[in-house]
Amino acid sequence: MTTRPLDKTMPLRKPVLSHTAKYWIGFAVVMALLIVAPLVLPVFWAKFLTEILIWGLLAMSSDILIGYTGMVSFGHSAFFGLGMYGAAAALLLVTPGNVWLAILFGLAGAAGAALFVAYFSTRLRDIYFAITTLIFSQIFYVIIFTWTKLTGGENGLLFTRPHLTFAWLYDARFTFTTLHWFVLAIVAGSYLILRRITQSPFGMVLQSIRENEARTRAIGFPVQRYKIVAVMLSGIFAGLAGVLYAVQNEFAAPNFVYFITSGDTVIFNVMGGIGTLVGPIVGAGFFQLLRELMSRLFGDQFPYLIPLGFIFIAMIIFLPQGLLGFARRWLNR
């Protein structure tokens, strides 16, 4: 038997499409589906999808901390809530309400809260960080809940949805379709910005903190400052989600500043797969779908969080990477 020498002239097989091309094609397909969705889906499911996108944005903002910096935040409800109340302030104080002003106010509110939380909680690591973020979010909850004159206390604040405006060019009421597109545009934009940030030198430092904090400090990076910026960044995007939720539902309520919202955020992340940015959105969709399914099958009173809790624990033990964990490297390349 003779072995033939390798044919030197045979070219190495190149992939038909580069990774970048595949990634953007995938992105375009998903975007196209999401754009068409409200036109073909029944109204209920279209609104449901909009809501999933908003929760997904909240979870995605938290992924910057959980997945990329290795800090679990149990206090994202504070940023989300401050975003809601900021939007409410803008829409109640300025007439006629302007959606861009609402976003500006909401982001300012969330950024303020995030600065406060970041300054104190980044002094601590791991579990201590998780606990302090939780306690800080409760501070905001207590303040909002008891300062009835300013925040409406338990009842929250009601307002009407502003028009969708683009400078002087366009001015119309939101329909559920345009609202969906508006939310989709913001969520997709946020995703691209966050993805760019995680691939930037700054994002690399964050991931290096996740992998080995002591070594990152030893190389000479001011770790605490990086963490503060990471928490603020995360808080600002969480606030953006809060503004969108307020605009969609036309209220701001203290329930959303409560710990439950933070807990849900963490669940979305773990279910969808941390460190992927899109994973948390998928996780939010998975969670909300299961919930909707269960309340349809077993009635509204069914305690859906019991089976979801079991699924959650099982996923931590058996599937710690989450639903999209298998695609983590591919998505981050």
Place this chain on the structure above:
Amino acid sequence: MDAVAQFLKDIPFDLILIQTVNGIVTGMILALVASGLTLIFGIMDVVNFAHGELFMLGAYVGVIVVATTGNFWLALVVSALTIAVLGAALQIVTLRPLIGRDPLNTILATFGISLILQNFALWEFGPVARRMPSPLTGHFILFYLDYPWYRLVVAALSAAIIGGFWLFLKYGKYGIWIRATTQDRVMAQAMGIPVPWVLTGVFALGAGMAAASGVLFAPLVGVDHTMGLDWVLKAFIVVVVGGMGSLGGSVVAAIFISLLEAYAAIWVNPSQAVIVSFVVLILTLLFRPTGLFATPK
């Protein structure tokens, strides 16, 4: 001089004394909750998010036993044992597979447990708070108040449980096992200590203490499914301020914070008095992030 005299006259000494007693009573219960939490953390490196839910379920078991047998002290024992067994089961099923993984996984798992337990309580017992009769009905006169003896008994009992627990850790055979496991897990294993079972036992012990404090606390305000979260938050503040894993630190911090909240409640309404403990937490984080009484490892 007049201003000073007026100021001294304005201090409501009777209220302050009453609130001191109240603060110590809640402080002792809080210390009992927090010492279970700090025990589980110090030995297992597990932040038990479900601790408040174990406290709440303990109170519910107590309510049920009192309703069927009418004996409060029996309820205390039965509840502590039931919840300890539940705790052991939870530890074996959910936390044991996570040994050796990032400690953050355990906080997530216990968070999942707390979700299940809280919603189970809501589903099973409904949203209406249950009342529990106090086992002692005697009163004594404190200024213009009929102060129930029961509250003082609660404080004393909590102190006794914590003290007994401390003696157990210090001198008991299994207490020494527990301390050995804390110091060096691998070495303890090599000396023939069944480390996984020590961890299960510690979790069960902490759960039992949470349940006992739940039963003791139940006659003071009643039992509902949300009480767990309030208490676990307070207990978290206590363990961070006192220094994670330090038993003495948690007791001192629990009493300190409860006293401050009690005094604050003289001037503002109780739901805002909570802010005082947040302020204590922030100051602690600013000036001594490892906690007031932490022993450096």
